[in-house]
Amino acid sequence: MKIVVLTKHVPQAVGEVSYADDLTVDRSAVRCRLQDGDEYAVEQALRIAARRLDVQVTALTMGPAGALAALRSALALGADEGVHVLDAALHGCDAPATSLVLAAACRRLGFDLVLCGTASADGAMAVIPAMLAERLGVPALCQCDRLRTDEDRIHARRDDGCVVEDLTATMPAVLSVTDRSGEPRYPRFEAIAEARHKLVRTWTLADLGVDAGRVGLAAAATAVHRVTRPDPRPATIPGTDPAAAAIRIADFLSERQFL
Amino acid sequence: MAKVVALVDRDARDTHDGTVPRSAYALLTLARRFGEPVAAVGGAGPLDQAAIDTLGRYGATEIWCPAEMSEPAGSTDLLQHLAARLAPAAILIPATPGGQETAARLAVRLDSGIITDAIDVLPGPDGGPVAIQRCLAGSYLVESTVIRGVPIITVRPEAAAPEPHPHPVTPAVCFAEVEPSPTPSPEIVATPKPAAGRPALDDADIVVAGGRGIGSRAAFAVLAEVADVLGAAVAGSHTAAELGWVPREAHIGLTGKTVQPGLYIACGVSGSVRHRAGMQGAKTVVAIGDDAAAPIFTMADLGVVGDAQAILPALLAELRARKAQLSARKAEDRKFR
Numbered sequence A: 001m002k003i004v005v006l007t008k009h010v011p012q013a014v015g016e017v018s019y020a021d022d023l024t025v026d027r028s029a030v031r032c033r034l035q036d037g038d039e040y041a042v043e044q045a046l047r048i049a050a051r052r053l054d055v056q057v058t059a060l061t062m063g064p065a066g067a068l069a070a071l072r073s074a075l076a077l078g079a080d081e082g083v084h085v086l087d088a089a090l091h092g093c094d095a096p097a098t099s100l101v102l103a104a105a106c107r108r109l110g111f112d113l114v115l116c117g118t119a120s121a122d123g124a125m126a127v128i129p130a131m132l133a134e135r136l137g138v139p140a141l142c143q144c145d146r147l148r149t150d151e152d153r154i155h156a157r158r159d160d161g162c163v164v165e166d167l168t169a170t171m172p173a174v175l176s177v178t179d180r181s182g183e184p185r186y187p188r189f190e191a192i193a194e195a196r197h198k199l200v201r202t203w204t205l206a207d208l209g210v211d212a213g214r215v216g217l218a219a220a221a222t223a224v225h226r227v228t229r230p231d232p233r234p235a236t237i238p239g240t241d242p243a244a245a246a247i248r249i250a251d252f253l254s255e256r257q258f259l
Numbered sequence B: 001m002a003k004v005v006a007l008v009d010r011d012a013r014d015t016h017d018g019t020v021p022r023s024a025y026a027l028l029t030l031a032r033r034f035g036e037p038v039a040a041v042g043g044a045g046p047l048d049q050a051a052i053d054t055l056g057r058y059g060a061t062e063i064w065c066p067a068e069m070s071e072p073a074g075s076t077d078l079l080q081h082l083a084a085r086l087a088p089a090a091i092l093i094p095a096t097p098g099g100q101e102t103a104a105r106l107a108v109r110l111d112s113g114i115i116t117d118a119i120d121v122l123p124g125p126d127g128g129p130v131a132i133q134r135c136l137a138g139s140y141l142v143e144s145t146v147i148r149g150v151p152i153i154t155v156r157p158e159a160a161a162p163e164p165h166p167h168p169v170t171p172a173v174c175f176a177e178v179e180p181s182p183t184p185s186p187e188i189v190a191t192p193k194p195a196a197g198r199p200a201l202d203d204a205d206i207v208v209a210g211g212r213g214i215g216s217r218a219a220f221a222v223l224a225e226v227a228d229v230l231g232a233a234v235a236g237s238h239t240a241a242e243l244g245w246v247p248r249e250a251h252i253g254l255t256g257k258t259v260q261p262g263l264y265i266a267c268g269v270s271g272s273v274r275h276r277a278g279m280q281g282a283k284t285v286v287a288i289g290d291d292a293a294a295p296i297f298t299m300a301d302l303g304v305v306g307d308a309q310a311i312l313p314a315l316l317a318e319l320r321a322r323k324a325q326l327s328a329r330k331a332e333d334r335k336f337r
């Protein structure tokens, strides 16, 4: 069974990120890491691998040179090998282009299951999993809290607080996990060193047979026109007298028609 | 005038007035700003007259449903069909988990650009939609447009205050012979959870959240009473959930739930980046806490620096008194009508 895990390299503290002159996220100015959400996906892949013998786990990332670090983290956690899609033409890819490239890489690798996080910490669109499934022509099981595989089917459960859904699909499939799916393990110290010796392949757009004209900032189907930093709104009052504070809050709530 | 399609995605969890989810009002209100609003109705079961009237009240001139076929068509299939048939100026989809999935698939099928989680949609210089997003943990407002294909925009349900159309229309109900997609989808068995007395966190217009600063389980009970007076849902920070003051499902943040209520009252919550990631979509924020330097105050419309354990009981008493006055006044009004 072949599992591909998507691993994105994202800024460590999203609050500190700013935009570059071309209005893309300025990733060079901040420290990045494998995003938390994807660690949960790696964890689920490893749990499946622990229960059957035939599993091969490939971590896949698309990102600038530094994104290799996300692959190394996934390999230290226990993924078997890594694939890094790296090409200068990819800078500024929008979500449809990102999914196009990731789909081409998944197809080239071959897969029974693609596991990924629910949403990126930086872009936070939560659309890549469904886009990928659509491009690959396979079912998408999004935002799952729990999953289990048998011979050729995958079973998952998701819970949005109001409704519990049990999903079943025949593999191949794409599945995104939430952080309720099970805490990721910590890498062993030796595993971090070992990870440096695991195979990481670097693929370009040419390797994937993707036309460079369909990706990158120039091909983006959305355009950012303006980025502004809203003023902080400091409307702070002292609350040393609880009764006075309560009246002030109640006044505010009725002004805004919440009462 | 070009049509603007608003997806009315019906499922069990979000219906209001019988069969139309609350998000539909907001989407139709926004759609009217730059075109003729048209409702695309996905989900199970026929539409009843009350739902049709409601959509008309918010200005929908047409209501499109999939025609009864042997293979049921999904929302994505319906929207794909309508994109080709109506050449709309935009397709607005609620930014719910199901809506995001629909929008993502649709963008691939139509080779269109997609903008997610818009907090507002305005007509641009050329009349087309400009979407406003709050990005990177809420620190930036980003204005963008779709420049290829039919603009697909997922919209936070609270993006616009729903306003009924000044001249309600009688919508034409149309059925489309929709071709279901060959892409397999998972089988889904849904089991509703028993309804709690309080509104569900996802739907609640008001959320009252507590953090470590609440101090004890007993003090948290006061917070819950404040929530009940306001008809609000109760939530907590990561710490509050770890301490068992709120259930895990009610933990707000990057690793927990994301909520976008009209009002978020944060009590004894410091507002770490991770917590803010879960509530930055709130329209109005009130923060009560004793540390004036806590980051939650940077996003508060009203910040109260003081002891939450002392202020909450006072607030509960004040709110109860005002509610009592309000209901007395309403009873008076009825007498004179």
Ligand SMILES: Cc1cc2nc3c(=O)[nH]c(=O)nc-3n(C[C@H](O)[C@@H](O)[C@H](O)COP(=O)(O)OP(=O)(O)OC[C@H]3O[C@@H](n4cnc5c(N)ncnc54)[C@H](O)[C@@H]3O)c2cc1C
Residues within 6 Å of the ligand: A023, A024, A025, A026, A027, A062, A063, A064, A065, A067, A085, A086, A087, A088, A089, A090, A091, A092, A093, A094, A095, A096, A098, A122, A123, A124, A125, A217, A220, A222, A224, B113, B114, B115, B116, B135, B136
């Ligand atoms: C806050 C935010 C909101 C967004 N909203 C939307 C939206 O609503 N709709 C939409 O379609 N898109 C959206 N995007 C993506 C956006 O539209 C992009 O087009 C944006 O202008 C460029 O994204 P970026 O800043 O992440 O660019 P980049 O930093 O270039 O990243 C884009 C992608 O390409 C990869 N990449 C970058 N350089 C390379 C390289 N040399 N080799 C391999 N891979 C590389 C990155 O890892 C990333 O996955 C959003 C992104 C962010 C951060």
Ligand SMILES: Nc1ncnc2c1ncn2[C@@H]1O[C@H](COP(=O)(O)O)[C@@H](O)[C@H]1O
Residues within 6 Å of the ligand: A006, A007, A008, A009, A037, A038, A060, A061, A062, A063, A098, A115, A116, A117, A118, A119, A120, A121, A123, A124, A125, A126, A127, A128, A129
């Ligand atoms: N450039 C990328 N490389 C690898 N995985 C990605 C990339 N972008 C998105 N993903 C995956 O898709 C999920 C959802 O991303 P998004 O739709 O951007 O919020 C993430 O949790 C990742 O697992």
